[in-house]
Amino acid sequence: MEAIEQRIKEQGDKVRSLKSSKADKDVITAEVAALNELKAELKALTVNDPSAAPADKPAKADDKKGKGGFTLKNAKGTKDYTPQEMAVREKIFSTIIGVFKKHGGITIDTPVFELKEILSGKYGEDSKLIYDLEDQGGEKCSLRYDLTVPFARFLAMNGKEYQNIKRYHIAKVYRRDQPAMTKGRMREFFQCDFDIAGTYDSMIPDSECLRVLSECLTALGLGDFTIKINHRKILDGIFEVCGVPEDKIRTISSAVDKLDKLPWADVRKEMTEDKGLDPKAADLIGEYVLLKGGAELLERLYADAKLGTNARAKEGLDDMTTLFKYLDVLNVTRHVSFDLSLARGLDYYTGLIYEAVLEGSAPPTLANGEKARATVKKGTDELDESTVGVGSVAAGGRYDNLVGMFSGVNKKGQPNLVIPCVGISIGVERVFSILMQKQKKEQIKSNEVEVYVVGLGGVSVEARMKICTELWDAGIKAEFAYKLKPRTQNQWDACDRDMIPFAVIVGGDEIEKGLIKIKDMRSKDESQKGGIEYPRTEMIAEIQRRLAEL
Amino acid sequence: MEAIEQRIKEQGDKVRSLKSSKADKDVITAEVAALNELKAELKALTVNDPSAAPADKPAKADDKKGKGGFTLKNAKGTKDYTPQEMAVREKIFSTIIGVFKKHGGITIDTPVFELKEILSGKYGEDSKLIYDLEDQGGEKCSLRYDLTVPFARFLAMNGKEYQNIKRYHIAKVYRRDQPAMTKGRMREFFQCDFDIAGTYDSMIPDSECLRVLSECLTALGLGDFTIKINHRKILDGIFEVCGVPEDKIRTISSAVDKLDKLPWADVRKEMTEDKGLDPKAADLIGEYVLLKGGAELLERLYADAKLGTNARAKEGLDDMTTLFKYLDVLNVTRHVSFDLSLARGLDYYTGLIYEAVLEGSAPPTLANGEKARATVKKGTDELDESTVGVGSVAAGGRYDNLVGMFSGVNKKGQPNLVIPCVGISIGVERVFSILMQKQKKEQIKSNEVEVYVVGLGGVSVEARMKICTELWDAGIKAEFAYKLKPRTQNQWDACDRDMIPFAVIVGGDEIEKGLIKIKDMRSKDESQKGGIEYPRTEMIAEIQRRLAEL
Incomplete structure (x- = not known):
């Protein structure tokens, strides 16, 4: 609690200083929002939430009990939806489902909890955020962390019948994260996924996923957006030609992924100082990953002396060439930016990756003319995103090997079943926050009485x-x-x-x-x-x- | 496992004996269904489910692992919904929601887990079925057991804004029960609730609930149905005039509730031998609780020398008189049976209670002309329901004090907030089982492609x-x-x-x-x-x- 009070004080000083120096209005607004969020967190700590103390400190639940002996609140990081909020939520879902169905989407449902071992080894470091059920005798179970792993488990179990499926699934997932309620980061939240599973010709389903994403964002009326795209094989090729050791590729990749929130100098520092990469390799990487553009960027990369001859990069570049051809036909090229800094955190992507950002939520311009960047929170390695807008509203990519992880292997050590997949996940909680802010609560009609x-x-x-x-x-x-x-x-x-x-x-x-x-x-x-x-x-x-x- | 094999043997003998004695066809069908269910349970134990052993015996999960080291299955008592099943499920939900909205229903959503203490002391003996989340630091949480207690918690927290609300909520709930998958009894299953909260004149919202229930069952196309109704105050009056001690009322009430599945002799035995009730009191109860009929039964009860002068019973009888008047206006009297044996298990009901039964699922007629009755499973106190159809498809009643349990008490010891409620809960899983059986899987269209x-x-x-x-x-x-x-x-x-x-x-x-x-x-x-x-x-x-x- 004292830590947060200290941060409120610091943030207050920052806002006062910006105001007195007549800084850009957008910057002040963003900093005030950050201050308000801190205040809201403090309020949650003191009024509602005796357990918002660090997770390793057991909550003193008794402290806050009312006279009836009851702590009347929601569990941390969860919330109720009022009828007005439900009306907005259902509108979002029906809009998105309408697009999914237009593209032949069908839906499945999987249970809220899975056997613990199904989720093990799928989320890397984030596995610590998985909720486990208490061992009350019987199986060890965990709440689902996303909808992708249960989908892969479903395909591995029913693959003969569903070798080809366009499935969508809108449901709640669970993460023991530090909640930031005012920004829609919760411990229980909805995911909204559309995935195409099946063995098809290159980039055809991938391009339709981008079309589906583009239709959804347009239909939701969120204003202009950009879908950043990249390819894991191109990234891997870049790391290879820059001399990144094979065992460091994933960790260097996740450093690159922070480039939308941190300046290159900070990312370079993480690579070299924290992750022990040779500074020369880092500088070479910097020459590639800061590139962005459209299809014309492909020619430049093909022509690059090192990258153009790298086998992995070549595969990725060929895929992207095909993709851009299809995106033209599908009328979505204008929304797309080929961005070599996009890396995506999850380990399981194997090909095309993408992330959609709303133009309206781009970071504000600072007094010195640069875009505002996130800073690393004092004493943590967590990014303070409060000054960089809502961030991405959707993301996804191709993951060809996940189903095989569940199918077991044959005598030759190959998976018994391979079902390549590509999919999108729409951040409906962020969409919900944006749309709720746009309207007055009193004006939302929650009933349909005639x-x-x-x-x-x-x-x-x-x-x-x-x-x-x-x-x-x-x-x-x-x-x-x-x-x-x-x-x-x-x-x-x-x-x-x-x-x-x-x-x-x-x-x-x-x-x-x-x-x-x-x-x-x-x-x-x-x-x-x-x-x-x-x-x-x-x-x-x-x-x-x-x-x-x- | 051996116990179930023994039961399969016994049940097999029973079926063979019925067949050779040329018993009624419906009875044989029911007994064969029971046999098949036992076989399915055994199959689940041996093929899929290493942990279906009694809950206090830890599962040997390793036993069943495939070569890949993976147990590829759903957690016990949970299932995936295929696209075809989802099409049927969504049809059921949209039909029911259509009726709820016609009556002004609006929806809210509450989290899948609640603070453990919110659920404590609400479900009596069944509290042992609550799923707890592992204590990973922080609050102690449990998965919701139903939607009613979270609704009452929501009202207690937001009561000023929602003193009057017709809310519906369709969502999954969780019970660590012994699953019987072939009958739709699962550990994760949907509840579908419609409740009217608010202080209104007697029996007006109650009668609309019965109208809503009747419209839902009609719209779902499940065939004829009967809504059994009774009143907790009439039951309490009966117990009082028959000499049941105050502290035995709830336990005797739950014995009465078994009368739809057991003959009176068995229920009487439970009251006297297991629960220590004076046999004379039991016989007096028997004279009342076997009565059923329509509004005309009210006159008989008013005229009853003992019951007619009992203050609690009188209140209940007056309510029922008003109710029958409204049911006539609402055109639902023809579906209703006033049945004094209906008691309902949950403690929190305070007034009208009801339960809907499909005519098509009534128990078959035995060779001796009596209706088939459930028997108590050997060595347990659990009812074997396999011979009595699917049982009730919906139930509900009035609960005026539940919100007050959450609101804390004032200096006089009275609840800070009283919001009387009445509601219905539709057993959508049973409805789903019935409707799935009616159609061929191949003929269900799960996509909407044109x-x-x-x-x-x-x-x-x-x-x-x-x-x-x-x-x-x-x-x-x-x-x-x-x-x-x-x-x-x-x-x-x-x-x-x-x-x-x-x-x-x-x-x-x-x-x-x-x-x-x-x-x-x-x-x-x-x-x-x-x-x-x-x-x-x-x-x-x-x-x-x-x-x-x-």
Whole structure:
């Protein structure tokens, strides 16, 4: 707790200094956001979350218990979704699923927990973030960390039937990470994956994945975006010709991956000082990985004396040549940037890799004209991303060997089953944060009620219930007040609060005459304030006519 | 394992004996089903599941590992859903959600795990079935056991904003139960809840819940059903006038609840011998709890010398009188049976309780004319339900005090917040089992593709990709073969396998002339076998016209 208070103090000083030096407005906004996030973290620590102390320090849960002996809160890093939030979340999901289905996607579901050994050895260092279930006798199980490994397990188990499948899966995954709730980094969060499994000709499914990603981001209305692409074999070729030892390739690769958040000097330092790479090799790497562009960059790389003759790089360059041809046909080239600094963290990628970034979330420009870069948090090796926007909103790539890891090996030591895969994962939590910020909570309609049945002049609850029953029987979404004698104003208020478009009004006299009134709640026409009278027998037809016009 | 083999032997003998004595066909079918289930359990034990041994015996996971060192399976009691199963599952969910939304339902979401203490003391004996997360430093958490307790926790935390809410929630819950996969009893399974929270006039929301339940079961097309209803206060009144001590009421109540599966003699024995109830009290209870009927039963109970003057029973009877009046208006009386033997297991119910049973799943009639009853499994106190159909498909009731359990108490010892609730829970896993059995797996369409682009005569992949891009741009769901030179027959096969209604055919010559062909894949018209030719420019409009006619 003291550490965070110290950071709040430092951050406050930083903001004050920026303000007094009249720094760029975007920079100040970003730093204020970072300050607010720290404050929110502190609040969570003190108000809600006795266990937000470092994970190795057991929580003193009793400290914060109310008089009832209860700590009334969500588990750390998890949250409830309110009806308004659910409305936004479901809109996002249905938009994305619509695109997936347009491309022939079908869905599967796998359990929330897997045998522990299924997840072992798949996530490298991040394995420490896996949630284990308590050993209550029986099998050792863990909560899923992503949807990709369970998908590979599913294919290995059912591969004969699903050698070729375009599957999507939207579901929650679990990571014992340090949550940063204000930025949507949670311990329970949704992943949204679309993968094409099967043995096909080079780059055809890969290019369709980029088209699917591009359609999703466009349909979500997130503004302009760039899909950075690169190829693991080109990267491996670069490391090879620059003299990186084979056993250092993955660790040097993950240093390169930080180039979107740190300047080259910092990355070079990590390579040489932390990871022991020869400074000459680092400088050679720097000449390649800072390159970016379009298809024209391919020619330059083919022509490069060293890289152009490297077998691994050559394979990657050939793939990229094919890819760019298809991307033109698919109309997505304009969204794509060939970026040699993109490396992606996960070990299992074997070919094309990509990551989508929203233009609106690019880092702000600093006073010296450079883009703001993330800094490493004091006393940790964690990046402070608070000044570099939301970062990537989607990512993915080709992973041809993951299914084989589950299928066992034959006598020759080869996997029993190989199913090459390529896929995308959309960061729906980030999309959710962005879209929630764009609208006012009060203006989100979370219910779909079409008609509210209003009773006037002491009409009975049975009479209102009867009207509702008729509406329900006709498939119309309707509600009435659950009171014997509801106040008139409360009924109008319910219509307004829930943004219900129509009211059916029943009054004492009219009901005996077989009449009801229908009122358009959105109309400002004073002459129709009391509604328009219809014979009860025409109510359903009239409501249906009006709903069809909505 | 030996125990189950012994039971298979016994059950086999039973089936053979029934067959040789030419017993009722339904009875034989039920007993054969029970035998098959036992065999499936044995198979699970031996083939897949090294840990299906009793939970206190640690699993020898190594036993079953393949050559790759991997046990390739799902965790016990969990399953994957295939695309076909997902299509059925999503149909069920959308049907039910449609009904919930018609009645103004809105949805929330809560995390898969809660603080352990939130779940403590809510489920009585069944608390032993709760999954705990391993203590990896930090808070003690458990997987949710149902959706009701998290909902009550949500209301207690957000009660000011959601004093009145009709919320539905469809999500997975977790129980360390002995799975019986063939009957859909799993360790991970979906619950599907609709609850009305708020302080309203008596029985109005309760009656709407029964209407919602009735609409759901009708919309799912499960055949005739009966909703058994009863009232906790009437039951408590019965126990009081029959002389059951206050501290025995809940345990005697759960004995009564077994009357749908066991004969009265067995239940009476449990009350007197196992639970130490005075036999005279048991006999008095028997006179009441075997009663069932409609609204007319109320008069009989009001007129009953003892029950009619009991204050608790009187409250319950008044509620039921009001309820029956509303059920008439809502048109659901014909589905309802007032059944005094219905008690429901959960402790937290405080008023109306109900349970829906499918007529098609009623127990078969035995040779002696009685309905088949469940028996208690040898050496356990568990009911063998294999002879009594699928049992209830939905249940619920009123629980007015659960939110208060979370809100803490004031100085007078009263809860800080009281939000009365009534709700239904639909057993979607049982519904899923029933609907899956009704259809052939091959006939379930899991994708929604509308057009397959078929290339003939060496047409390039770019040409097919281009056509697909045009279709996608127009919002049409389309696929093409991911091969440079796909075989013609393979393309037709893909259309047939995925039941895709239309093919767009592109051939070498035609493409230069700006022509394509459209073929209706469902048509048997031989003259249209090769498709009908259209100018490329009219393709989208023609496809859209044909799709609109589907």
